[in-house]
Amino acid sequence: MYPLQTQGSWKLSACATLLLSACLALPASAQQASTTPSLSELIKSIPAGTGYAAWDLCSRASATGDDFARVRTQYTAPKVQPLPSFWFVTRGADEVEVSAVFLSPRRAIYRPGLGCTLIAASSAKEAALRAQPFRAARPPVADLMTPWPFGEGRAQSDALSADRRAVLDNAAATMLTETSTDPTKKTNTNALLVAQDGKLVYERYAANFDRNRPQLGWSMTKTLTALVAGVMERDGKLALDAPVGLTAWQGTNKAAITWRNLLNMAPGLEWVEGGYAAGEDDTTKMLFSQEDQCAWAASKPLVAQPGTVFNYSTGFANLAMCRLKELAGGSHQQIYDYYQKRLFAPLGIRGGYVEPDASGTPVGGARGMLRPVDWLRLGQLVANEGRWNGQAVLNTSYVHFMTAPSPASNGYGGMLWRQPTEHLPADLRAQLPADLVFFAGFQEQHIVIVPSRHLVVLRQGVAFDTDTALRQVYQLVVDLLAKP
Structure with missing residues (x-):
């Protein structure tokens, strides 16, 4: 399991110790590589990791209503290893901020109709972003009776032959079932x-x-x-x-x-x-x-x-x-x-x-x-x-x-x-x-x-x-x- 932190304070010695031990771990992004990344390569990747994490958490949870804790554990943390061992994650009503020891935080701001935007965390940058005028489009009325693609009607499964239906049911059963408990080895199929x-x-x-x-x-x-x-x-x-x-x-x-x-x-x-x-x-x-x-x-x-x-x-x-x-x-x-x-x-x-x-x-x-x-x-x-x-x-x-x-x-x-x-x-x-x-x-x-x-x-x-x-x-x- 991945230790997930919320905003708080640590002693410098503890931070340094955790940073060193985490950076010596193999990140998920390098698990398929033939060589282990160097300590300097891992440290260089951390700023990008905070930006990736803030944007990913905001887009997948704040913008879509998915469960924030589940997204953080199952989707974001496995990608940005070893960052979750020493990150600070703060969630507001319409923003997510991720920082790491000794590094400036990255913040993703959610705006309805536009989704999330990533910025360096500062009050001035956030104010400038929120000041951008925007008017979201009004979606058309959902036509639940007309079949897709011209309406929102459900799948017309009766158009499938028995053989094709069996192929799809078997594929869905496989794709929507995980065989691994390791988050870094899951397929996480969400839609077929x-x-x-x-x-x-x-x-x-x-x-x-x-x-x-x-x-x-x-x-x-x-x-x-x-x-x-x-x-x-x-x-x-x-x-x-x-x-x-x-x-x-x-x-x-x-x-x-x-x-x-x-x-x-x-x-x-x-x-x-x-x-x-x-x-x-x-x-x-x-x-x-x-x-x-x-x-x-x-x-x-x-x-x-x-x-x-x-x-x-x-x-x-x-x-x-x-x-x-x-x-x-x-x-x-x-x-x-x-x-x-x-x-x-x-x-x-x-x-x-x-x-x-x-x-x-x-x-x-x-x-x-x-x-x-x-x-x-x-x-x-x-x-x-x-x-x-x-x-x-x-x-x-x-x-x-x-x-x-x-x-x-x-x-x-x-x-x-x-x-x-x-x-x-x-x-x-x-x-x-x-x-x-x-x-x-x-x-x-x-x-x-x-x-x-x-x-x-x-x-x-x-x-x-x-x-x-x-x-x-x-x-x-x-x-x-x-x-x-």
Whole structure:
């Protein structure tokens, strides 16, 4: 079990002793590494850990109503080991603060309709954030009688064959049952949804969840950002082969980077992704230390010819959202209103949002918070080639761009993963169809789309045993495709 502290006072000698003993432990993020991180590497990761913890606790508990103690113990603490041995966690009515011995605290502030935003803990920064004007969108009235995706009706399980129902029931029983009591080895599946032929045919949640609780999509937000860009492309606000036009790049050697380059994850900019495993990679530095994430990412130097080198990056998705914000008018209210009115409202998405940084820019690479049924709607939009209820939300040509291989990577399209990708187990990859594409996020968030078979599968959760969680969802897809 992980010792969890609330705000209090310790003697310096006790703090120093605990800090040393904790830093000599192996963190969860390094358990799959071949070497144990050094003491200096662990110490460097602690500031990022406090930021990660504050934001995670706020988003998963304060913003969604999940049980704070359970989130802290089961979801946040296992990720940021050894930090929980010496952290101080303080929760207010709409904020969470996490600090550690000798380090400045990090604070996440919750605002209804916007979710949580991470800042350095100070009264001035908090006052500035709370002073930002904002008006939340009013969600459409829930239509409980009309089936998904056009209403909020429950899953139409009668559309399943007996064989497919058995496959799904067996998969759900496995995915929603833990075999380990070690928090760092759990899969923590929270939602399993399946759409077939445009109908929601299966919907299961873990005991503490239901369809109305938003869940963090992590890097599935990158694909959401690409969909917002697609709406702007249809509205004539951008063109794939035109320069992105980011204000910070004007007059620099980055001014020629196109939307196609950026959405293909090939703008030629320097970036080290890292995957939230340490405090020294660019992604962790940006997300948990920078209050204007766009400005920080935009300053990265150009190191390759745009369009030639694939480099997966949370920063590049943030830059895309930053420019979308400029195209929407420049304010956080304007980009929020744009994606709510032009993408979410037509799809019937209720209460979803992308959490912003302190500058007001939605964190387009990582912080989308939607209900699972609404994440599934985004997958269905891709499966529908951009059409929804007879109307074009996206141009079909834009969806084809998203699903086609980029010039720099055959396994990636326009902020959308695709077959063949080396990120899937080789034995399963060989059984999956060539037109399969998928959203994917940290801790094994997945929306798997097989357009030729009219199938969309969603898995969400907080996986620490990522190999098992990944295999479970793609084995399910293989099994479903084998059954009529």
